[in-house]
Amino acid sequence: MASSLQPLPSGFGLLPPPGGALFSAGRTRARQEVRVRYHIWTAGCQMNKADSDKLAAGLERLGLEEAARPEEADLVVLNTCSVRQHAEERAISKLGVLKKLKSRRDLKIAVMGCMVGPRTDDLRRRFPYVDVFTRPQEFDPILEAIGIDGEDLGDEFWPRTFAVPSGPTAYVPVVHGCDKFCSYCIVPYRRGRQRSRLIAEVKEEVEHLAARGVREVTLLGQTVEAYGHDLPAGQAGLPDRPDLGDLLRALHEIDGLYRLRFLTSYPRDMTERILRAVAELPKVCQHFSLPVQSGDDGVLERMRRGYTVAEYRQKLDLLRRLMPEAAVSTDVIVGFCGETEPEFRRTYDLLAELRFDKVHVAAYSPRPGTIAWRRMPDDVPREVKMERLRAVEKLQARIADEINSALQGRIVEVLIEEAKGGKLGGPACRTGGPARPPPKADPPPAELAGRTRSGKLVHFHTAHPEPVEGAHLGDLVHVVIESTSPWSLQGRLASAAKPRNAVDHPVPDRSASVAAL
Ligand code: SF4
Numbered sequence: 001m002a003s004s005l006q007p008l009p010s011g012f013g014l015l016p017p018p019g020g021a022l023f024s025a026g027r028t029r030a031r032q033e034v035r036v037r038y039h040i041w042t043a044g045c046q047m048n049k050a051d052s053d054k055l056a057a058g059l060e061r062l063g064l065e066e067a068a069r070p071e072e073a074d075l076v077v078l079n080t081c082s083v084r085q086h087a088e089e090r091a092i093s094k095l096g097v098l099k100k101l102k103s104r105r106d107l108k109i110a111v112m113g114c115m116v117g118p119r120t121d122d123l124r125r126r127f128p129y130v131d132v133f134t135r136p137q138e139f140d141p142i143l144e145a146i147g148i149d150g151e152d153l154g155d156e157f158w159p160r161t162f163a164v165p166s167g168p169t170a171y172v173p174v175v176h177g178c179d180k181f182c183s184y185c186i187v188p189y190r191r192g193r194q195r196s197r198l199i200a201e202v203k204e205e206v207e208h209l210a211a212r213g214v215r216e217v218t219l220l221g222q223t224v225e226a227y228g229h230d231l232p233a234g235q236a237g238l239p240d241r242p243d244l245g246d247l248l249r250a251l252h253e254i255d256g257l258y259r260l261r262f263l264t265s266y267p268r269d270m271t272e273r274i275l276r277a278v279a280e281l282p283k284v285c286q287h288f289s290l291p292v293q294s295g296d297d298g299v300l301e302r303m304r305r306g307y308t309v310a311e312y313r314q315k316l317d318l319l320r321r322l323m324p325e326a327a328v329s330t331d332v333i334v335g336f337c338g339e340t341e342p343e344f345r346r347t348y349d350l351l352a353e354l355r356f357d358k359v360h361v362a363a364y365s366p367r368p369g370t371i372a373w374r375r376m377p378d379d380v381p382r383e384v385k386m387e388r389l390r391a392v393e394k395l396q397a398r399i400a401d402e403i404n405s406a407l408q409g410r411i412v413e414v415l416i417e418e419a420k421g422g423k424l425g426g427p428a429c430r431t432g433g434p435a436r437p438p439p440k441a442d443p444p445p446a447e448l449a450g451r452t453r454s455g456k457l458v459h460f461h462t463a464h465p466e467p468v469e470g471a472h473l474g475d476l477v478h479v480v481i482e483s484t485s486p487w488s489l490q491g492r493l494a495s496a497a498k499p500r501n502a503v504d505h506p507v508p509d510r511s512a513s514v515a516a517l
Contacts, residue, residue, distance in 0.1 A: 035065040036146055039073035043090060044081025046263075047191075047220050048113055048136070050171045052079045053163030055112075055139050061161055062148060070101060075108045075146055080115035082186050085365045091115060099129050110134060110142045114190040118369055136191050137176065159201060162208045168215045168474030169417060174202050174247065175221030180266065182293075183304040183371035184336065184364065187222055194223075196231050199242055199250050206251050215474045216259040216415050219247070223266035225274055245277030252281045258476055258499045259415060259453065263289040264331075267307045267315045272322075279322045282500035285453040286323045290316065291331035295350030296343040299336055302376065309350065316354060327454030329358035332392060335385030336364045337376035344388050351395060357403055357454065359396040363389045400486035404456070407481045407489060413497050414450040414458050414479045416472065448493070450477075457488040 038059050042052040055077065056066065067073035078094055081087040091111070098109050110132040116123065120133050134141040139158060140150030150157075163170070177192040178185075206217050221227055228242040235242050244262065251260055260283050267290060278284045294300050297308050319326060332347060351359060363385035366373040446462045460479045476497040483490045 035063060036074045037067035037072060038064050038075040038077065039067045039070045040077045040079060041070070041094060042079045043087045044079075044083060044114065046171045046218070047173055047222070048079050048081060050163065050173050050220060051113070051137055052077075054137075054158070054161060055079075055142070057163045058139060058143075058158060058161045060164075061157075062143070064146075070098060074106065075110065075142070076101075077110045077112055077142060080111060080113035082114040082190065082367060084362070088115060095127050095130070099127075102129055108132075108145045110145060112136065112138075112142065114186060117186075117190045160204075162205045165209055165212055165214045167417060168213060168415065169218070170209050170214045170216075171218050171220050172202060172205055172209070173197070173220045174262075175224060175227050178222035179226070180223060180306065181304065181371065183302060183376070184333065184367065186367040186370055189369055191222070194226055194230050196227050196229070198231070199235050199247055202247060203250055203254070206257065207254055210254050210256040213474055215257065215476075216261070217251070217257060219244075219251075219260065219262040221262070222264060223269055224262045225265055225269035225271065229269075243271070243274060245274045248277050248281055248284050252283050258283060260284045261287055261455070265290040267292075267312050270315050270319070272318060275319055275322050285455070286326040287453065287455045288319065288326060288328045289330070290319075290328055292350065292354075293331060293333050294336065294339075294343070295347035296339075299339055299343050299347075302337060302372075303333070304371065309346075313354075325454075327357040327456070329360065329455075330354075330356045331360045331362070333362050333364050334388035334392060335380040337372055337378055337380070339364075339380050339388075348388075348391060348395065351392065352399070355399050355403070356396070357456070358400065359392060361389055361392040361396070397486045401484070404484040404486060404489060407456075408484055409481065411478045411480050411494055412452045412456075412458065412489070412491075414452055414460065414477055416448055416450045416475050416477060418449040419473055420447045452489070458491060459488060460491045460493055462493045 038056070040052045040056055042048050059075075060066070064075070070076045076098055078091050078098075080091040095109075095111070098107070101107055102109060109130045111123070111127070111130050112132075112134045113136050116133045116135050123130070123133055132141045132145045143150050143153075174197050176195045176197075178188045179194045181188050202219075206214075209217060219227075225244050227244040227247055231241055233241045238246055248260060248262075251257070260281075265288050270290070278286060292309075292312055293303055293305055295309055300308065316328065319328065330351075332351065334344060334347070363382075364378070364380070366378045372378075447459065448462065449457065449459050451457055458479055458481070476499055478494040478497045479489075479491040480494045481489050481491040
């Protein structure tokens with residue numbers, strides 16, 4: 001993680017922190033010359049990753065230094081996830097390793113994130129050597145563990161601490177928490193009720209990122225189209241309460257930003273007004289993550305999803321009518337409490353009919369504290385869940401293969417996110433910056449990777465007759481697709497692409513030879 005670009009507040013930086021509690025006497029490093037080193041381990045979703053990046057930026061702003069490994073750190077933060085059993089088990093196994101480390105030397109251990117909540121007392125009993133348990137985005141208790149009083153930093157410290165980008169793409173949370181209380185989900189209990197950030201605050205963060213070379217920003221929310229539902233009217237000169245469309249319009253103006261995305265969508269919150277904003281704004285990628293979870297109304301009701309299959313279908317129809325080339329992915333849970341074979345079959349048939357670009361499928365596992373855990377037996381045998389999971393995976397591999405193979409021979413727009421050596425390698429492998437002159441020798445083709453506007457991963461090479469100027473990390477290029485698989489596309493660089501903006505690309509041209517994908 002890179003260091004923050006905001007200035008350090010006075011009074012922080014070198015160790016020891018106030019109270020000098022972190023290090024014991026006799027430590028070999030001179031106390032005044034040593035910085036606290038932190039290490040953050042992150043599990044789970046992009047929201048957790050964004051929280052970790054923000055915490056890292058805050059710690060660095062306070063003068064701490066990142067350690068690559070927990071063994072080299074004075075403070076280790078585990079940012080945990082409890083959406084899946086496996087994620088919890090990984091965090092618990094990390095705690096075992098940290099316990100041994102702590103028995104040998106001074107170490108502060110903090111557990112943050114979705115594992116912390118109503119069961120914290122239980123966690124404290126099981127892991128007494130952990131110094132701090134703190135909920136998602138509650139960073140101050142971690143500072144207190146290293147002797148810094150969060151109140152001394154002022155109210156503006158965390159809102160104006162922005163993660164420093166590590167590449168040309170970045171995630172920006174815009175709505176925290178969730179008000180939906182789906183029966184299987186732990187998120188509302190751990191992340192709390194919905195809280196939207198103000199348009200001005202989000203805009204300041206995205207401008208900060210764009211000025212540092214970020215070209216694509218993904219706005220995050222558990223139900224991102226609920227953005228603004230909890231905000232007052234009158235922001236950014238708007239007469240009404242803002243919605244996601246207003247936020248997208250405000251961010252669309254930012255210079256240097258090429259693409260905007262958002263996730264995760266929730267069918268009931270997805271309005272025609274928001275969809276029209278996406279269709280009209282050239283920088284906004286027509287790429288949706290719209291979880292359906294089940295194709296059976298009875299299961300949806302038990303899940304408390306708040307919509308029927310017919311209502312989901314109507315939203316998807318509207319979306320595809322307004323944006324015929326939109327890419328849509330979905331999430332499905334198989335083996336939810338009481339799911340019968342015919343109920344599963346309806347999910348399977350719906351997926352076959354709606355043909356999503358991607359399906360994230362999970363076998364249900366009860367999460368302690370949820371409504372389903374309290375009230376519904378987890379009665380679908382594990383082998384049956386796995387059988388259904390494999391059936392969905394097999395179906396989706398075929399559909400994704402068909403969708404992707406239709407792109408063979410087409411030209412797609414790609415934002416370069418990774419580059420390895422070759423013609424465009426070396427110093428070109430950086431974020432943004434001016435075009436470089438072509439290299440003199442004829443080195444081997446560079447291997448590059450990036451994503452299309454539809455979020456498809458593209459691996460490509462530079463076997464172009466002439467090196468393409470300006471093809472650096474964070475640049476937009478056109479790539480000819482030469483082969484495909486269900487999971488990615490492969491091709492060769494064709495030419496540099498012009499960033500879209502409101503002036504010279506009023507509406508993406510669906511008939512052009514360059515695919516809008
Ligand atoms: Fe969880 Fe449902 Fe909220 Fe998604 S919408 S975060 S599944 S409660």
